[in-house]
Amino acid sequence: MKLQSLAAAAALTTCLFAGSAFADGRIAVALENPLAAKTKVVAGGAVFVCEGAECVSTAAPSRALTAVSCKALAKEVGRVAAFGGETKSLDADDLTRCNASAKAGVQTAEK
Structure with a gap:
């Protein structure tokens, strides 16, 4: 009986940790x-x-x-000014790398 309880607790703990590692944001x-x-x-699985x-x-994996x-997205939609989630945002260096391959000549809306 103790072994079954221990196995159930281990399985539950594994599920909880795996769930947070693969949580979407x-x-x-x-x-x-x-x-x-x-x-x-x-782009990036999102x-x-x-x-x-x-x-x-609305449901992006942490990766x-x-x-x-960001670079994959910029190739399709043009230069990115900000890229971030609930807990992290890309810094200026990352945005520079992101925009290095941004699509040129993206059709924009009238301002």
């Missing part, structure tokens, strides 16, 4: 120039919905909050 992105049309982009000068992923993911 929100990432908000500010674009330097607004987009002309609503766009969906997959689906971003971009409209105007903002892109949002999506990186300069690499």
Whole structure:
């Protein structure tokens, strides 16, 4: 009986830790120039919905909050002014790396 209780407790603990490691969060992105049309982009395992000068992923994995993911998004929608989640945001150096491969000539909305 003790062994079954111990195994159940171990399984529950593992599930709790695994759940927090794979928890999804929100990432908000500010674009330097607004987009002309609503766009969906997959970057870093997250689906971003971009409209105007903002892109949002409401269920992004933690691996999506990186300069690499930002770079993948910038290739599709243009230069990024800010990229961050609930607990972390990219710094100026990361944003510079992100924008190094930003798509040029993205059609923007009238300001």
